[in-house]
Amino acid sequence: MLLHNRSMLPGVVLTxxxxxxxxxxxxxxxYDITILNIADRMKTPSLIHPFGTDQFxxxxxxxxxxxxxxxxxxxxxxxxxxxxxxxxxxxAAAARRGxxxxxxxxxxxxxxxxxxxxxxxxxITAVFGASALNAIIAIxxxxxxxxxxxxxxxxxxxxxxxxxxxxxxxxxxxxxISVEHILPNVTNLxxxxxxxxxxxxxxxxxxxxxVGLGAQPPTASWGRMLxxxxxxxxxxxxLALFPGLAILLTVLGLNLLGDGLRDxxxxxxxxxxx
Amino acid sequence: xxxxxxxxxxSLGLSLVAASIVIFLALEVVPGDPAxxxxxxxxxxDTLNALREQLGLNGTxxxxxxxxxxxxxxxxxxxxxxxxxxxxxxxxERLWVxxxxxxxxxxxSTMIAFPAGIWAASRRxxxxxxxxxxxxxxxxxxxxxxxxxxxxxxxxxxxxxFSAGGFxxxxxxxxxxxxxxxxxxxxxxxxxxxxxxxxxxxxxxxxLGEDFIRSARAKGLTRxxxxxxxxxxNALIPVLTIMGLQFSFLLAGAIIIENVFYLPGLxxxxxQAISSRDLxxxxxxxxxxxxxxxxxxxxxxLAYALVDPRLRGRR
Numbered sequence: 001m002l003l004h005n006r007s008m009l010p011g012v013v014l015t016x017x018x019x020x021x022x023x024x025x026x027x028x029x030x031y032d033i034t035i036l037n038i039a040d041r042m043k044t045p046s047l048i049h050p051f052g053t054d055q056f057x058x059x060x061x062x063x064x065x066x067x068x069x070x071x072x073x074x075x076x077x078x079x080x081x082x083x084x085x086x087x088x089x090x091x092a093a094a095a096r097r098g099x100x101x102x103x104x105x106x107x108x109x110x111x112x113x114x115x116x117x118x119x120x121x122x123x124i125t126a127v128f129g130a131s132a133l134n135a136i137i138a139i140x141x142x143x144x145x146x147x148x149x150x151x152x153x154x155x156x157x158x159x160x161x162x163x164x165x166x167x168x169x170x171x172x173x174x175x176x177i178s179v180e181h182i183l184p185n186v187t188n189l190x191x192x193x194x195x196x197x198x199x200x201x202x203x204x205x206x207x208x209x210x211v212g213l214g215a216q217p218p219t220a221s222w223g224r225m226l227x228x229x230x231x232x233x234x235x236x237x238x239l240a241l242f243p244g245l246a247i248l249l250t251v252l253g254l255n256l257l258g259d260g261l262r263d264x265x266x267x268x269x270x271x272x273x274x
Numbered sequence: 275x276x277x278x279x280x281x282x283x284x285s286l287g288l289s290l291v292a293a294s295i296v297i298f299l300a301l302e303v304v305p306g307d308p309a310x311x312x313x314x315x316x317x318x319x320d321t322l323n324a325l326r327e328q329l330g331l332n333g334t335x336x337x338x339x340x341x342x343x344x345x346x347x348x349x350x351x352x353x354x355x356x357x358x359x360x361x362x363x364x365x366x367e368r369l370w371v372x373x374x375x376x377x378x379x380x381x382x383s384t385m386i387a388f389p390a391g392i393w394a395a396s397r398r399x400x401x402x403x404x405x406x407x408x409x410x411x412x413x414x415x416x417x418x419x420x421x422x423x424x425x426x427x428x429x430x431x432x433x434x435x436f437s438a439g440g441f442x443x444x445x446x447x448x449x450x451x452x453x454x455x456x457x458x459x460x461x462x463x464x465x466x467x468x469x470x471x472x473x474x475x476x477x478x479x480x481x482l483g484e485d486f487i488r489s490a491r492a493k494g495l496t497r498x499x500x501x502x503x504x505x506x507x508n509a510l511i512p513v514l515t516i517m518g519l520q521f522s523f524l525l526a527g528a529i530i531i532e533n534v535f536y537l538p539g540l541x542x543x544x545x546q547a548i549s550s551r552d553l554x555x556x557x558x559x560x561x562x563x564x565x566x567x568x569x570x571x572x573x574x575x576l577a578y579a580l581v582d583p584r585l586r587g588r589r
Contacts, residue, residue, distance in 0.1 A: 244420035
């Protein structure tokens with residue numbers, strides 16, 4: 001199945017490589033990134049330092065491995081926030097279609113949509129200061145309406161199906177039907193959207209850290225590495241090259257994985273394509 | 275049509291009021307006294323009180339909100355704590371960089387995406403299609419600020435075709451201004467163009483499979499004629515939706531890209547304001563950007579109604 005799908009295989013491989021790097025970095029990195037080694041600063045890639053060293057002599061490969069941890073953790077928790085809050089809201093809105101709660105949920109969603117996650121981060125930072133946690137909250141808040149809308153839309157079509165009618169006739173309440181019958185049937189959709197939001201979260205985290213609204217030193221972050229490399233880009237382009245490639249390949253891998261999962265989990269679409 | 279317009283207008287007004295309340299509450303409950311910040315630690319209590327009075331910080335939350343929101347309606351955003359000049363003036367200057375940048379990027383993105391999407395759709399399954407889709411896959415995944423840095427390295431530092439950053443001002447001529455905005459606009463446009471190309475392609479493919487296209491072909495139209503006369507117009511609805519959504523990403527993205535190129539736009543302003551805790555500036559810039567997003571979405575809704583008369587009756 002994996003091999004029959006053009007985008008699935010590279011997607012899985014790239015995702016495993018970066019998730020693996022993040023996990024391995026918990027127990028082992030080639031060099032300790034908290035130790036500065038000025039004598040070895042800005043070394044170009046070599047066998048000893050495959051990605052070279054930065055302006056403080058730290059190994060860039062090790063920093064990318066630790067940075068993967070920050071990116072993945074921020075994006076994962078932000079998607080978690082979006083799903084945990086958005087899915088129940090979407091289910092509730094669909095169960096009471098057209099009612100006041102539905103209207104309130106959907107209009108609040110529209111309102112949140114008017115605040116791109118960068119603006120939410122700007123506001124949070126202005127009030128509480130910059131940190132990785134604030135980046136998580138900002139990206140997470142923006143994810144809530146994404147999942148709420150998706151869940152509501154998918155649940156609405158399910159509510160008109162016969163088997164839902166049968167469940168109602170059997171005496172099940174709206175909440176129980178939502179959990180027992182609607183939720184399992186929208187899970188595939190949520191997994192696919194979750195993968196996409198995860199990759200967007202990684203891009204957003206990198207952007208926020210780049211402008212100083214996300215992870216703060218000494219937390220290693222791909223966005224911060226790029227920000228630090230900017231003034232030295234003409235002297236040592238490799239400082240900017242590798243963290244950027246890490247972001248690009250991770251996001252590419254997740255997007256391909258999302259495409260592949262959609263084809264795999266949505267047989268209708270697969271038939272339409274072939 | 276008029277009823278549809280009025281309904282959308284009412285919803286626009288409500289969204290703006292709700293957004294202004296959210297922004298005001300988020301930034302007004304901040305701990306810390308702007309007056310104390312401006313006057314320093316040695317300020318006397320009566321001086322502080324006088325300044326608070328002058329800045330309108332002494333009233334209740336409701337009074338302060340009404341005075342702020344009332345000011346916004348007549349273009350009075352208050353006075354910046356650090357620059358000591360009206361915020362409207364500050365924003366006005368910066369808007370002349372940020373707005374042209376976002377529009378430039380939107381134009382580039384549309385000019386790339388429309389032909390690329392139509393081209394890929396009209397040669398579905400060919401190498402052209404695979405190539406275009408592959409490039410867009412990369413375009414979606416690339417962080418635009420990193421792409422901007424690479425462009426600076428190639429086109430500014432190595433080839434010296436463009437400057438690496440800064441903005442000469444429109445007084446130096448439109449061409450000089452546009453030249454300074456070209457690399458930032460390309461960086462901003464790339465991911466959006468990639469998304470738009472994919473939407474254009476898939477929407478066009480959906481439409482080309484519809485019965486009315488088959489009818490059009492049956493009455494003797496060539497594939498190209500059916501595409502230009504019938505499919506394209508119908509395929510535009512999802513494309514317009516995405517373009518509306520993209521404008522907000524372009525404005526927000528401009529905040530980051532302005533930092534790569536040291537452009538004196540709203541993005542730079544907002545970061546300077548955050549570091550100097552000039553909250554009234556942060557508040558006003560955020561409100562302005564949110565206002566722009568809501569207004570663009572409103573215009574997209576109206577554009578729908580023009581493109582597809584069936585939508586006027588709904589909602």
